[in-house]
Amino acid sequence: SAVISQKPSRDICQRGTSLTIQCQVDSQVTMMFWYRQQPGQSLTLIATANQGSEATYESGFVIDKFPISRPNLTFSTLTVSNMSPEDSSIYLCSVAPTGLITDTQYFGPGTRLTVL
């Protein structure tokens, strides 16, 4: 398994601003993933972030709204840009230690975002 931390754990933001969420892993991993969990809902994959390449976004998510950085094998950031109340969600990062999404994914504790 892997130990994953996220910062911030929660935040309250104003409409129109941006927030960058950090995800730190205690070991080097090839693949990292970002998910969104809207209130009372299931998880939806936003994008896959591999070190050294552009993130791959799922349908309905675009880079301008959710830019992702992956500067090294233990760290990634997700920015939620130009926020609106509809962006209020829990954002989770996960990793697949073996480098395959078909492997078990381990999740961070999540960042609870509220947009006013």
Next chain:
Amino acid sequence: AQKVTQAQTEISVVEKEDVTLDCVYETRDTTYYLFWYKQPPSGELVFLIRRNSFDEQNEISGRYSWNFQKSTSSFNFTITASQVVDSAVYFCALSGALGNDMRFGAGTRLTVKP
């Protein structure tokens, strides 16, 4: 397309009762992977089990057991002698052979009352 259905939105049981959480999946892949995760009130997702499509053997881990039936495309999860600490939202998830399309079910909220 991958799809996971957890028809039970909420289940409430009394401590020590057995409870089964249903999961039905759809996929066109012959190779795929099924998962169960637990999300307690703290919000963190806890991995419970991973199963590949070629392994239909049922699994037991303490009070937890999983019944994988390819014939009915189901991967059900049973908690025996439930405890209050089992109260959480449980998610079933499916990943295909290409590994780029992880799908989660809607989740089942389990409440175990003392």
